[in-house]
Amino acid sequence: MDSLPTSATNGPGFATETDAEPHARLTFDLDVDLCVIGAGLAGLSVALEAAQAGLSVAVLESGRIGWGGSGHHLGTVMPGYGVPIADLIARVGLEHASALWALSREGMEIVRTRATDEAMSGLALSDGALEVSNVDLGDRLVARLQTLGVDFGSEVEGWPIDKVRDVLRTDRYFHGIYYPTAFQIDARLYLVGLERLARRAGVRIFEETPAVGIDFSGIRKRISTPNARLRASDIVLAGSVHLGAPSRQVAETLLPVWRAAALTAPLGDRLLEAIGFAGSIADTDGVDHYRIVGGDRLLWASGETTFEVAPQRLEGVIRRRIRAVFPQLGEVEIARSFTAAVGMTVHGMPQIGELRPGLWVASGFGRQGLATTAIAGRLIARGLTHADERWKLFSPFDLVWAGGRIGRIVGQGVYLATRESALAAGALARYRERAAARTRIKDERAEAKRAARRSSAAARQSEQPPAN
Ligand SMILES: Cc1cc2nc3c(=O)[nH]c(=O)nc-3n(C[C@H](O)[C@H](O)[C@H](O)COP(=O)(O)OP(=O)(O)OC[C@H]3O[C@@H](n4cnc5c(N)ncnc54)[C@H](O)[C@@H]3O)c2cc1C
CATH class of the missing domain: 3.30.9.10 (D-Amino Acid Oxidase, subunit A, domain 2)
Structure with a gap:
């Protein structure tokens, strides 16, 4: 298992310190319809929707629920993706971009509906x-x-x-x-509520149970964990940047x-x-x-x-x-x-869809993971149970290698340069605003002087005796 991040010891950053129910490790072999790898927002969203649609679902989590980004965010639920709208339209066209945007709004509404469920009581929006x-x-x-x-x-x-x-x-x-x-929602309360909803829908969650290998061959896929094996018709990779061994190829598409x-x-x-x-x-x-x-x-x-x-x-x-x-x-x-x-993808869009028969991915949600993980869960579950193919709207955004260690070094450089140039542009804009204000004051003063000169000239003229 990856070591727990520093975040785990520092709390979620909110007034509430709530943990999800602890779950046992997987110590016996198990057969299910769907195995989800990763119990963050993405994994739990897929698991909940799939169980509600009637599938038997097991979730494997290498650490504790929510130790990653999913338990440590700001809780802003907004429409859209981590890519500028103009770039999205340039890539897939207006109609397709509009359909993707509508999905992110549907994701927001899924979160809103869950957040008002009594399983999440106290989650003030x-x-x-x-x-x-x-x-x-x-x-x-x-x-x-x-x-x-x-x-x-x-x-x-x-x-x-x-x-x-x-x-x-x-x-x-x-x-x-x-x-x-x-x-806005409280990060921790939402995650705990999501876990509760999933559990109530029949999802079986196993913590401290990393998936360490997958055998894709055959109709039933095999997932190995340190102490037991799982067999499933479908697998969803929702491990984000921590995925590791089950599919290094997928993990390496995320920065x-x-x-x-x-x-x-x-x-x-x-x-x-x-x-x-x-x-x-x-x-x-x-x-x-x-x-x-x-x-x-x-x-x-x-x-x-x-x-x-x-x-x-x-x-x-x-x-x-x-x-x-x-x-x-x-x-x-x-x-x-x-x-x-x-996990940031090279194109800025999340990875949602079927990679090969029976192997699905839900990751790369970047800085905007609340509405997008919710819609990913619904699309994948509906793809599995209702032959709903809306997940294909994400197909133009392939899995692109993120560049490994060099990618991380370059990524850090680009981040710093972009941040510096954004700060410099802000400073320039404020300088221009102040300069414009100074010019306006100068102009107003000059205009006031001119007006005063004009009125004193007029006064002088009116004082002069009329020439006859
Ligand atoms: C500071 C901060 C602020 C943010 N603010 C917002 C915000 O306001 N609004 C918003 O929408 N988003 C926000 N985000 C982004 C959001 O938190 C993420 O997009 C989201 O949590 C991603 O969820 P995930 O399930 O993909 O990943 P993760 O939370 O990383 O979950 C992946 C899980 O998979 C498990 N796992 C990985 N590999 C394996 C394996 N092999 N076997 C078993 N388990 C495995 C991991 O242990 C982990 O628990 C913020 C993020 C941060 C860090």
């Missing part, structure tokens, strides 16, 4: 998410709103600079896109990226004076993603590495980002921090 630009890009925003609102039929609102700054008191941000149907996040100590009223928005906020460059939790704390994600580092080493990055965006908050104390790995 907070509504709305705001995507803000670091640069002044009114024209591009209008084009995006057109695509999202008109072509994709999504509910979105364009927010002008003043409206954004009315709720986020910082000069860092310019325009924004508001997603009224997006929402592992450790994302860092931190929860601040209570910040009191100064936080509500700085941020007057209850939902999640993310900038279009993917530098910062945050929201208020527990009334007056900030849950803030920023900083990524393609090699694992202790979360404490990235706390400074997060503290600096908070200070840069909201200097009025002063020094903030970090109560907890965590990192977890997400």
Whole structure:
């Protein structure tokens, strides 16, 4: 088994510290319809949907449920994928891109329905998410709103600079896109609820049971674990970057990226004076993603590495980002921090579908894994039981090798360069805004002087005796 990541000892970053029911190891041979490898959001979503459709399902998990990214995220449920819309359209065309977008919205609704089930009671949803630009890009925003609102039929609102700054008191941000149907959930409670739903539907989960090999030959596939063997008609690989031995080829199509996040100590009223928005906020460059939790704390994600580092080493990055965006908050104390790995694909789209008869994949969900894992679960389960072929909408996005160790080094370089250029573009935009404001003041003063000169000249003229 992979060693547990540092995140496992640092908690989920929320007010709640909840663990799923513990599950025993697999110590006896078992026959099922479906074997799912990995009990993260993806694996549990597939297992739940397949069991609800009548299949017998076993899930193998090498560690504990939720020790990876699935128990350590910010809980923002938004439509879309980790690839810019324009790139998606360029790749598959408007109609296909619109169908993919609709699937991500269906994924959101699946999460919303589950989150309101009594199995997840106490999972308070907070509504709305705001995507803000670091640069002044009114024209591009209008084009995006057109695509999202008109072509994709999504509910979105364009927010002008003043409206954004009315709720986020910082000069860092310019325009924004508001997603009224997006929402937030508690990462841990959702995962625990998902496990509960799966268990109730009859899914058998085995923890500390890594799948160490797969024999694909034959109609019934064989999966080996350290102490027992499983036989299944179908297998779903949902192990993300941790998959390892069962299919190195699939594992190597993902670039592992450790994302860092931190929860601040209570910040009191100064936080509500700085941020007057209850939902999640993310900038279009993917530098910062945050929201208020527990009334007056900030849950803030920023900083990524393609090699694992202790979360404490990235706390400074997060503290600096908070200070840069909201200097009025002063020094903030970090109560907890965590990192977890997400799997990034080369094309930015998740891997959802059948690789060969009876072998399925659900991974590569990157930074946006809540709605997308939910829809992956439904599509794969329906593909298995209802001959529903909508999963084929993801077929244009092949498994592409992520470049191994060199890919990770290059990936880190690209991340740093992109982040630096995004920050530089933001600084330039703010400089331009300040320069434009200075010019406006100068012009106004000059105009006021001219007006004063004109009125005193007029006054002088009116004082002169009329020439006769
Ligand atoms: C800091 C941070 C913030 C985030 N915020 C958001 C957010 O706000 N909204 C959002 O939508 N997404 C967010 N994400 C992304 C989201 O968390 C991921 O996309 C999602 O958790 C991926 O789920 P997964 O099931 O594919 O992977 P994982 O959670 O990594 O699960 C894979 C599981 O498979 C198991 N496994 C692997 N190999 C084997 C094997 N051979 N045998 C048995 N078990 C195996 C692993 O032990 C692991 O438990 C965030 C991620 C991070 C790190």
